[in-house]
Amino acid sequence: MVKEFLEGSRAVAEVVKLIRPGVISAYPITPQTHIVEELAQIVADGHLNAQFVNVESEHSAASVVLGAVATGVRSYTATSSQGLLLMAEVLFNIAGLRLPLVMTCANRSISAPINIWNDQQDSVSLRDCGFLQLFAEDIQEAVDLHLIAYKLAEDKAIMLPVMVCMDGFILTHGIETVQMPSQEQVDAFLPAYSPLFKLDPANPLTLGPLVDPEYYMETRYAIQETMKEALGLLPKIAADFNKVFGRKYNGLIEKYQVDDAERVIVAMGSVCGTIKDVVDELRAKGKKVGLLKIASYRPFPAQQIYEALKNIPKVGIVDRALSLGSCAPLVSEVKAAFFGKKNAPAAISSFILGLGGRDITRDSIKEIFKLLTGKEKQGEFIDLKPELLKEKYE
Amino acid sequence: MSNHLLTSGHTACAGCGQSLGARLVVDAAGPNTIIANNTGCLEVFSTKYPESAWGVPFIHSLFENCAAVASGVEAALKYLGKKDTINVIAQAGDGGTADIGLQAISGMLERGHDILYVCYDNEAYMNTGVQRSGLTPFDSNTTTSPVGSQSQGNPRPKKPMPEIALAHGIAYVATASVGFPQDLQRKVKKALAIKGPKYMQVHVPCPLGWRHESSATYQVAKLAVETGLYPIFEYENGVLGAVRQIQPKPAVEYLKTQARFKHLLNNPEEIAKIQAIADANIQKYNLRLQASAAAGS
Numbered sequence: 001m002v003k004e005f006l007e008g009s010r011a012v013a014e015v016v017k018l019i020r021p022g023v024i025s026a027y028p029i030t031p032q033t034h035i036v037e038e039l040a041q042i043v044a045d046g047h048l049n050a051q052f053v054n055v056e057s058e059h060s061a062a063s064v065v066l067g068a069v070a071t072g073v074r075s076y077t078a079t080s081s082q083g084l085l086l087m088a089e090v091l092f093n094i095a096g097l098r099l100p101l102v103m104t105c106a107n108r109s110i111s112a113p114i115n116i117w118n119d120q121q122d123s124v125s126l127r128d129c130g131f132l133q134l135f136a137e138d139i140q141e142a143v144d145l146h147l148i149a150y151k152l153a154e155d156k157a158i159m160l161p162v163m164v165c166m167d168g169f170i171l172t173h174g175i176e177t178v179q180m181p182s183q184e185q186v187d188a189f190l191p192a193y194s195p196l197f198k199l200d201p202a203n204p205l206t207l208g209p210l211v212d213p214e215y216y217m218e219t220r221y222a223i224q225e226t227m228k229e230a231l232g233l234l235p236k237i238a239a240d241f242n243k244v245f246g247r248k249y250n251g252l253i254e255k256y257q258v259d260d261a262e263r264v265i266v267a268m269g270s271v272c273g274t275i276k277d278v279v280d281e282l283r284a285k286g287k288k289v290g291l292l293k294i295a296s297y298r299p300f301p302a303q304q305i306y307e308a309l310k311n312i313p314k315v316g317i318v319d320r321a322l323s324l325g326s327c328a329p330l331v332s333e334v335k336a337a338f339f340g341k342k343n344a345p346a347a348i349s350s351f352i353l354g355l356g357g358r359d360i361t362r363d364s365i366k367e368i369f370k371l372l373t374g375k376e377k378q379g380e381f382i383d384l385k386p387e388l389l390k391e392k393y394e
Numbered sequence: 395m396s397n398h399l400l401t402s403g404h405t406a407c408a409g410c411g412q413s414l415g416a417r418l419v420v421d422a423a424g425p426n427t428i429i430a431n432n433t434g435c436l437e438v439f440s441t442k443y444p445e446s447a448w449g450v451p452f453i454h455s456l457f458e459n460c461a462a463v464a465s466g467v468e469a470a471l472k473y474l475g476k477k478d479t480i481n482v483i484a485q486a487g488d489g490g491t492a493d494i495g496l497q498a499i500s501g502m503l504e505r506g507h508d509i510l511y512v513c514y515d516n517e518a519y520m521n522t523g524v525q526r527s528g529l530t531p532f533d534s535n536t537t538t539s540p541v542g543s544q545s546q547g548n549p550r551p552k553k554p555m556p557e558i559a560l561a562h563g564i565a566y567v568a569t570a571s572v573g574f575p576q577d578l579q580r581k582v583k584k585a586l587a588i589k590g591p592k593y594m595q596v597h598v599p600c601p602l603g604w605r606h607e608s609s610a611t612y613q614v615a616k617l618a619v620e621t622g623l624y625p626i627f628e629y630e631n632g633v634l635g636a637v638r639q640i641q642p643k644p645a646v647e648y649l650k651t652q653a654r655f656k657h658l659l660n661n662p663e664e665i666a667k668i669q670a671i672a673d674a675n676i677q678k679y680n681l682r683l684q685a686s687a688a689a690g691s
Contacts, residue, residue, distance in 0.1 A: 022470060022473035022474070023466060023469045023470055023473060025465075025466065025469070049473070050473065051469035051470070051472055051473050053465060053466070053469050053505065054505070055462065055465075055501055055505075056497055056498070056500065056501035056504075057497060057498075057501070059458070059459065059462070059497075059498070060459065060461075060462035060465070060497070060498050060501050063455060063456070063459035063462030063463045063465075063466065063498065064462050064463070064465050064466035064469065065466055066455055066459075066463055066466060067430060067453065067455075067462070067463035067464060067465065067466025067467040067468075067469075067470065068466035068467065068469055068470040068473075069466075069470075070453050070463075070466075070467065071428070071466070071467045071470035071471060071474075072470065072474075073470035073473050073474065075466070075470075089456060090455070090456065090459065093455050093456055097455070199428045199451040199452075199453055199467060200451055201425055201426045201427065201428065201450060201451055201480060203451075204425075204448065204449055204450050204451045204452070205451055205452075206441050206446035206448050206451075206452045206453075206454075207451075207452070207453040207454070208437075208441075208453050208454035208455055209441035209442065209443040209446060209454065210437065210438050210441050210442045210443060210454075211443045212442065212443070215443055215444070
């Protein structure tokens with residue numbers, strides 16, 4: 001393992017190289033571009049034996065890797081924002097076809113208004129597409145999660161695609177010290193892909209048939225059951241990973257100063273780093289605060305979240321996406337984990353912040369901890385600018 | 395056991411031109427072929443789970459992406475070092491080709507993938523109930539281009555898909571018809587022998603949508619060619635090569651065979667417009683048999 005000072009996109013491209021996909025296909029969109037540019041160069045320089053297919057849209061990027069995985073070849077794509085939405089139809093299809101693709105989503109807001117900066121509306125909007133979704137806190141995790149993702153996706157008990165989510169710019173364009181694995185370590189952890197089924201004239205299968213009401217529901221049930229199996233398998237794969245690479249992943253959640261805490265924030269992605277800093281600062285002042293990081297958004301680890309938070313009096317959920325017209329996505333699911341349970345936090349408050357790249361500062365997080373009182377806050381927007389809300393169209 | 399690679403027992407309508415066309419194509423291609431198929435009649439009638447009529451590996455993904463899925467299949471075969479021994483065919487109906495799938499096809503052609511794209515042109519969205527597509531002919535009565543006091547049916551001529559494919563600078567573009575099965579199979583074999591992207595458009599009557607007797611499929615297909623309304627030609631390296639020459643029959647002979655054109659039969663003005671389309675084709679592709687050649691045939 002080598003320590004390197006790397007941009008997030010470069011680090012992800014380097015680990016994808018070590019994973020040895022045979023087909024890469026992508027369409028450029030900010031802030032995903034550095035990842036695929038780097039991979040294109042790696043292929044151009046002969047450092048990776050892969051077919052790099054430049055396509056005319058994200059819909060086709062996803063369709064190309066769909067075809068490639070169906071032919072039995074490990075494949076990779078990456079996108080963001082509008083690109084992910086354009087892929088949406090294909091992503092549902094990849095999951096339904098049980099093709100173990102791994103892709104990166106460089107999380108970015110959704111238009112209109114067009115905005116290239118980070119929030120998590122894109123991948124959160126696709127939570128129901130059948131991809132597993134793993135969220136990275138920092139660049140090291142982004143690197144590691146790609147290895148875990150392929151191992152999980154290609155497991156014969158899973159055979160579902162995985163999306164590794166990393167916050168756009170913050171992680172894709174940020175630079176950190178990263179421990180890059182060696183090729184030998186990657187090859188040992190992640191053997192060559194051996195498909196359960198593939199398009200092959202020697203054994204002519206029909207993939208993607210018409211399935212009528214007699215059979216359709218069972219295919220959906222099967223994916224739902226597999227998601228439950230993934231909840232069990234992910235911690236095991238994380239444990240194997242930890243042994244080889246010396247990390248401490250749980251795979252589903254991470255508890256940071258939670259056990260004796262009175263106030264805990266629940267969050268996903270890079271904001272967890274900021275929250276950890278604030279927790280450290282407040283802990284130094286004797287405040288009993290903590291962070292519960294959700295690492296796996298799909299499958300959603302409701303039981304693990306329940307166990308972690310059942311004795312915490314005040315909990316605040318940070319959403320970096322909305323479900324317009326209803327509660328924010330994460331808070332509704334965390335609350336559901338406590339429904340009908342005896343032990344539950346006295347108050348689970350909901351906060352929305354950092355949309356469209358609005359900076360989340362330590363003060364933003366301190367403000368949330370301050371608002372974690374016995375009274376529940378319902379979808380409170382943090383760092384809104386009241387002066388902008390007064391503008392009228394006349 | 396049938397020797398065909400698209401076997402009987404599927405659920406296509408009696409007289410379906412597309413099932414005939416698809417069988418001719420896959421039989422000509424042979425067993426070392428992988429097919430990516432758009433959503434549409436063909437996929438629906440040939441793959442209803444738990445059965446499949448296909449004797450070659452077959453993948454259906456979505457309505458508009460077979461060209462991109464096939465691109466991925468081809469890239470994977472290249473990576474595996476198997477492309478030289480396996481044909482890749484992307485196929486779709488006219489809506490999946492000329493309308494919703496056009497962008498993906500353009501990408502596939504431009505990128506130079508070694509794929510044969512086949513459009514089965516039955517001139518409307520038949521799977522959903524005869525709605526107009528970009529390849530629906532002028533004045534055709536469909537459920538979304540209905541005849542009415544203000545309408546003679548579809549107001550636009552067919553989108554020039556072969557020319558659009560040709561404009562990508564690809565080595566082989568051809569039209570064919572199930573009315574001329576040997577010509578169709580010869581073209582499939584010829585196309586597959588050429589490396590790079592190829593485009594074929596096959597005219598396939600739909601008795602249900604065109605409203606003709608299911609026994610008349612072959613005759614209707616032949617008439618479309620013989621009137622000049624569906625010119626059969628091939629372009630090799632951008633140059634017009636062999637065309638099926640005809641002693642043109644009046645366009646109305648073709649229109650009379652199908653109830654989708656029934657509203658035109660007492661309307662000489664509209665028939666003249668359709669005859670003009672046939673005449674333009676005859677001139678453009680040099681379809682008319684010369685007198686001496688005709689005498690010798």
